[in-house]
Amino acid sequence: MTFSEQRRIFQERKFELAMNQNYKLLISYDGTRYHGWETKPDAEMTVEGKIEAVLERMAGAPVHVIGAGRTDAGVHARAMAANVHLDVAMDEEEIRSRLNRYLPDDICVLEVKKASERFHARYNSVGKTYRYSCYYGPLKPVFDRKYVCVLEQEPDMKRMKKAAEYLTGEHDFASFCGNTKMKKSTVRRIDSIEITKNGPYIYFTYQGDGFLYHMVRILTGTLLEVGFGRRSPESMTALLEARNRSEAGFLMPAQGLCLMDVRYF
Numbered sequence: 001m002t003f004s005e006q007r008r009i010f011q012e013r014k015f016e017l018a019m020n021q022n023y024k025l026l027i028s029y030d031g032t033r034y035h036g037w038e039t040k041p042d043a044e045m046t047v048e049g050k051i052e053a054v055l056e057r058m059a060g061a062p063v064h065v066i067g068a069g070r071t072d073a074g075v076h077a078r079a080m081a082a083n084v085h086l087d088v089a090m091d092e093e094e095i096r097s098r099l100n101r102y103l104p105d106d107i108c109v110l111e112v113k114k115a116s117e118r119f120h121a122r123y124n125s126v127g128k129t130y131r132y133s134c135y136y137g138p139l140k141p142v143f144d145r146k147y148v149c150v151l152e153q154e155p156d157m158k159r160m161k162k163a164a165e166y167l168t169g170e171h172d173f174a175s176f177c178g179n180t181k182m183k184k185s186t187v188r189r190i191d192s193i194e195i196t197k198n199g200p201y202i203y204f205t206y207q208g209d210g211f212l213y214h215m216v217r218i219l220t221g222t223l224l225e226v227g228f229g230r231r232s233p234e235s236m237t238a239l240l241e242a243r244n245r246s247e248a249g250f251l252m253p254a255q256g257l258c259l260m261d262v263r264y265f
Contacts, residue, residue, distance in 0.1 A: 022119055023095065025065070025082045026111035027051070032146050032255065033106060037071045037080065047071075047107060051082075054102045058095070059086050068121040068262040069128065072214070074254030076147065079110065081262040083121040127191070127263040130206045132220040133256045137200030148201070149256035155227025157197060163226040164193035166236035167219065174243035176222070178214025178251065186212060186243070195223070205260070214251055222249030 029047050031037075039049040048065050055063045068081040088095065096112040103109070135141045136151040167190060174186040190208040197203075204220050222239070225231045231249070239247055 020085050020087050022083055022085050022115045022117050023092070024111075024113045024115040024119060024121065025051075025084065025109055027080045027082060028078050028108045028110055029076065029080070030106040030146070031071060031074050031076045034073065036073045036075070037067050037069070037077075047077075047080075048082075050103060050107055051099070051109075054099055055084060055086065057102070058090070058098055059088050061087070066121050068125050069211075069259065071257075071259055072254055075257045075259070076255075077259040079261045080259055081121045081125070081264075083115055083119055121262070124264055125210075125262050126265055127207065127209050128211065129260040129263075130211065130216045131258050131260050132204040132206075132216060132252060133258070134202040134204075134220075134224075135200055136202065139200075141200075146255055147258070149253050151202075151224070153228060155202070155224050156229070157195060157202075157227070159229075159233055160195050160223045160227040162233035163223055163231075163236050164195060166233065167240070168193055171240050172243055173212055173215060173240070175239050175245055175248045176215045176218045177212040177245060178218065179212070180245050182213070188212060188215070193219075193223075217252040217254070217257060218245075218248050218250075220256075221252045224252075225249040 027047070031047065034045050034047050037047045039046050039052065048067060052063055052065050055065070063084055063086065065082050065084045071077055071080070086095070090098070092112040092114065096109050099109040099112075133148045134151050135144065135148040136154045141148055141150065170187065170189040172187050177186050188208060188210055190206060192207045194205040195202070196205070204223065206216055206219065222231070226233055
């Protein structure tokens with residue numbers, strides 16, 4: 001191969017890389033209708049799939065959206081982060097506008113920004129915040145019914161907050177992992193668990209470096225069992241040491257869970 005041919009190939013590849021821009025997306029969605037975030041061969045209705053379909057029409061070629069996480073069926077997000085490589089003659093505002101024009105009403109792209117070539121929404125994440133919402137009261141939460149879990153009795157807030165103290169920090173959370181065959185490390189760090197009450201609404205807010213499959217929903221179910229007097233706050237220590245899913249509490253319904261944000265350096 002001649003020097004001029006090598007130079008031509010180099011220039012073509014350089015041009016392709018320049019055109020194939022990496023973008024960071026910030027996305028909000030109501031997960032009620034969807035089989036989770038991630039595209040699956042046997043599930044047509046996924047959030048990622050809907051976004052990819054619109055982007056592919058824009059780009060005229062297949063695209064792959066990479067999400068910061070994989071929310072389950074029925075789980076919501078206020079600020080899911082994602083990245084995608086696109087070759088389009090549009091600026092960020094035009095891409096966002098086109099996406100929101102053609103996406104269904106329960107998905108909204110909040111922001112589109114150019115990102116570095118090396119940015120990866122999942123691998124570069126340093127932490128996430130999830131919130132689980134519950135309701136206890138004499139009236140039905142008609143307009144919030146898709147976003148809360150209705151409790152049959154009121155839990156003891158002090159007992160739950162005490163139990164949460166044992167769960168904060170770096171631990172092996174195997175007892176709180178819904179995938180009992182998981183071979184990767186189940187050690188995670190929870191920076192904080194805040195349990196707050198606002199009228200009939202009870203919120204469990206978790207901040208950590210990452211969360212296992214079903215982890216937040218199992219943590220919430222376990223804390224509620226403490227609040228209902230079925231477990232002691234101090235039993236959390238033995239539960240962590242057991243590393244056995246069957247020892248932890250029940251799995252809360254998906255609709256009460258929402259991804260609030262994804263953090264990056």
